[in-house]
Structures are given as C-alpha cells and as structure tokens.
Amino acid sequence: LNILVLHGPNLNLLGRREPGVYGLATLDDITALLEREAQTLEAKIETLQSNHEGVLIDAIHDALGKHDGILINPGAYTHTSVALRDAIAGVNLPTVEVHLSNIHRREPFRHHSYIAPVAVGQISGFGPDSYRLGLYALVNYLKQKS
Ligand code: DQA
DSSP states (O other), X not given: OEEEEEEOTTGGGTTTSOHXXXXXXXXXXXXXXXXXXXXXXXXXXXEEEOSOHHHHHHHHHHTTTTOSEEEEEOGGGGGTOHHHHHXXXXXXXXXXXXXXXXXXXXOGGGTOOSSGGGSSEEEESSTHHHHHHHHHHHHHHHHHHO
C-alpha cells in the first residue's frame, strides 16, 4: 500500500511555531516517525508539504492511480477550503484527517472542518502521534477493504 502524506500551510515551521501548541517536533521528525511506522505496517509513504492550496489540490489529483490513500493535515485550510474538500471527494481516495492539536478545544473557528465529512475519520490532539495513529488506521482500513 502506498500512502500520500500531505501537510498544509505553516507546517514547515513546526519545531519553532507556537511550541506551546504544536510541540518541538519538526516536520522531518514527523516524517521519520511515519517512515518507521510505515515499515512496521509494510506500507510506503510519499510526503509533501505546501503553503499553497492549489499545490495541495494538484497533489490530490495526481494521487489517483499512484496512491491507495491520503493522510492529510490540512492546517488552516481545514477550516476554510471547500476546494480541498472537493478535491478529496473528487478523487474518492480513502483519506484520514489529522491534527497535532485538539482543534475541538481551541478557538471556535477551528471547531469546524470542511474535510471531516469527506474523510474516513479524524485524529486530533495527540501531537506527532496523531500522524502515527492516522497512518495505522488508514492502512488497516485499506487492508480490510482489499
Ligand atoms: C492544525 C490545526 C489548525 O487549526 C491550524 O491552523 C494548523 C495546525 C494542527 O495540526 O493542530 O495549522 O492543523
């Protein structure tokens, strides 16, 4: 199984961005964690971070035929992007939404996700473990489906 891992805007700043909220792990640390988890699950991952909505949308379109599922932290686009949601619905690849912080106990504008209704599920609040748990859940979901 081949999973596309997408990180949205500002996640390139992880490690020095609001460490009280997002912790000290960098994006490279998270990628290393996911590489290890993928090995255990006998899956492959490909990772992309972008601060640009259209780049993320193109990556979702390009995943068709190449990837079996998508693990995404859409960052702030979670709360704003109908276009990202439509891209996920359009390719119809099983997608799991993850967040480092628990978006439901933060500011009210973070409580709504445009992505959640087109995702298999959402994992929020466990820091880098959200990604690890998300990858585990997505791969298990795909294995059960096939
Ligand atoms: C985030 C939560 C979002 O509300 C925020 O805009 C982010 C990061 C998280 O991982 O906790 O950029 O997706």
